[in-house]
Amino acid sequence: METFVMRTRGLTKRYGSQAALDQVDLSVRRGSIYGFIGQNGAGKTTLMRIVGGLTFPTSGTVELFGETDAGQVNEARARIGITIERPALFPAMTAAENLEVHRLQKGIADRSTVRDALDIVGLQDTGRKPAGQFSLGMKQRLDLAIALLGRPELLILDEPANGLDPVSVVELRELLRRLNRETGLTIVISSHILSELHLLATHYGIIHQGRLLEESTAEQLNARCRRYLHIKVDDPARAVELIGRELRTADFELLPDGSIRLYEAAERPGKWSAMLAAAGLEIEQFMPMGESLESYYVRRIGGETHAPIARG
Ligand code: ATP
Numbered sequence: 001m002e003t004f005v006m007r008t009r010g011l012t013k014r015y016g017s018q019a020a021l022d023q024v025d026l027s028v029r030r031g032s033i034y035g036f037i038g039q040n041g042a043g044k045t046t047l048m049r050i051v052g053g054l055t056f057p058t059s060g061t062v063e064l065f066g067e068t069d070a071g072q073v074n075e076a077r078a079r080i081g082i083t084i085e086r087p088a089l090f091p092a093m094t095a096a097e098n099l100e101v102h103r104l105q106k107g108i109a110d111r112s113t114v115r116d117a118l119d120i121v122g123l124q125d126t127g128r129k130p131a132g133q134f135s136l137g138m139k140q141r142l143d144l145a146i147a148l149l150g151r152p153e154l155l156i157l158d159e160p161a162n163g164l165d166p167v168s169v170v171e172l173r174e175l176l177r178r179l180n181r182e183t184g185l186t187i188v189i190s191s192h193i194l195s196e197l198h199l200l201a202t203h204y205g206i207i208h209q210g211r212l213l214e215e216s217t218a219e220q221l222n223a224r225c226r227r228y229l230h231i232k233v234d235d236p237a238r239a240v241e242l243i244g245r246e247l248r249t250a251d252f253e254l255l256p257d258g259s260i261r262l263y264e265a266a267e268r269p270g271k272w273s274a275m276l277a278a279a280g281l282e283i284e285q286f287m288p289m290g291e292s293l294e295s296y297y298v299r300r301i302g303g304e305t306h307a308p309i310a311r312g
Contacts, residue, residue, distance in 0.1 A: 002066035005030045005154045005186045006051060011060035013046050013210075020046040022210040023060070028154075028188055028203070033180050035201030036190040037297060043210040044190040045084060048158050052082045065153070081147035082156040086139075091132025095123045095142050098131050099149060108150045117145040121175065137168030144175070155179075157189045161196050173200050194297045208301040225291040229269055231260040232285035233276060242279055247272070259285070 004027050011024040021043045028034045038044050049055045051062055053074060061068060064076035089098055099114040118124045121141040126134075131142060140160060147155055157176075161169045177200060179185045191197050197204070204221050206213045216224070233239045236258045243252055249264035262272070273286045291299075 001030065003029060004063070005065055006188070007063040008047065008051070009061045009063070011047065011050065011062065012058050013043075013050065013055070014058045019210045021050075021057070021060075024207070024210070024212045026205055026212055027215065028186060030153075030186055031180070031184050032186055032202045033176065033200055034186075034188045035194075035197035035204045036188055036207065037192070037194050037197065037204060038190070038207035039192050039301070042192075042207045044207060045158055047207075048082065048084050048156055048188075048190065051156065052080065052084060053077050054084065078150070079152055080154045080156060081149070081152035083143050083147045083160065084156075084158045087143055087146050089131045089139065089142060092130050094128055095126045095131060095134075095145070098142060099145055102146045103149050106149060110150075113149050113151065116151070117148045120148055120179065121145045135168075137164055137171065140164060140168065140172065141175075144172075148179075153186060155185055155187045157187065159190055159192070161191060161193075169196065176200060194293050198293050206297065206300055213300060221293065221296070225293055225296045226263055227288060227290050229260075229262040229272065230285060230287050230289045231262055231276070231283070232258065233260075234282040234284065236260060238279070239276060239281055242276065242281075243272075246275055261289075 006026075006028040008024055008026045011021050011026070012019060013021040024043070024047060026047070036044050036047075046055070050057050051064070062073055064073050065079060067073050067076045087102065090101065093101070095118060096114055099117055103111070103114055115124070121144050123138065123141055123145060126138070131139065134142065144157070144160070147157070160172060164172065176187055176189065180187055189197060189201070194204075202218050203215065204218065205215045231239065236254060239260060240252070240254055243249065243260070243262060247262075247264055249262075251262075251264040253261045255261065269286065269288055273283060276283055276286075
């Protein structure tokens with residue numbers, strides 16, 4: 001069985017002079033949950049639309065389940081469940097009736113797939129209730145059920161947590177994790193909020209202004225979120241001088257509030273607090289910290305989570 005269920009190579013999409021996607025090489029491993037992160041307008045939807053066959057790339061290729069030939073890629077799309085724009089729901093129809101319409105539209109012969117999809121997303125007991133009266137969380141689950149019709153091997157979800165309340169976000173995460181674990185379903189899920197995918201994604205791709213900045217496993221990303229010592233003393237300028245002299249490092253930041261982030265010595269806090277105290281500095285705060293995923297992401301796409309006034 002192929003290692004990658006989906007790959008893009010050199011995928012580029014231009015709208016006039018603007019590149020919504022610029023030479024994107026993205027690889028999604030079978031069995032993974034791929035968190036596709038990017039700000040609004042970064043190009044996530046465009047990539048998903050191309051993979052789903054809803055629009056054409058300007059150049060580059062999409063490989064699905066090992067198939068690269070255009071005709072076979074098109075056939076392979078039957079093995080994908082995708083929600084990009086919210087699928088049309090008929091408000092007067094029940095969940096089951098809505099699914100039945102989509103089953104027929106998709107040309108899926110097996111009727112039992114409707115019941116299966118309802119069971120998986122937990123909407124089996126909604127009976128005669130029309131979809132128009134569903135909560136947003138229930139509508140979201142119905143969207144998911146539509147994507148799961150025909151038991152796809154790859155599920156692609158564009159910002160599924162948008163507009164959901166926090167409880168529904170947790171429920172969605174649990175549901176996706178269970179699907180992945182129990183059925184081996186590969187999932188690509190996009191978001192502009194990295195922390196939404198944290199705890200769920202096994203792999204990440206960060207896209208910014210149409211370019212894929214990095215792909216990494218969850219472990220790699222966690223390791224990249226750097227640990228540092230947060231230091232606040234009565235005389236930051238003197239502390240900075242000492243750090244430069246004693247530690248011989250330039251790997252620190254002095255923040256506008258006078259606190260220092262010392263990256264180099266994060267693993268040896270005791271030694272350096274003693275050094276600062278011995279120099280007569282009054283230590284107000286001194287603690288090991290870890291950069292959050294969110295702050296790493298903001299830094300990675302070139303933003304600042306804070307404004308350092310001096311960088312070592
Ligand atoms: P969002 O979460 O806001 O949808 P996104 O990461 O999915 O963001 P895309 O929708 O893929 O981003 O858009 C990428 C860029 O391409 C944006 O600058 C957008 O304005 C532009 N774009 C997308 N579709 C079109 C179109 N049909 N015509 C012109 N420009 C487009």
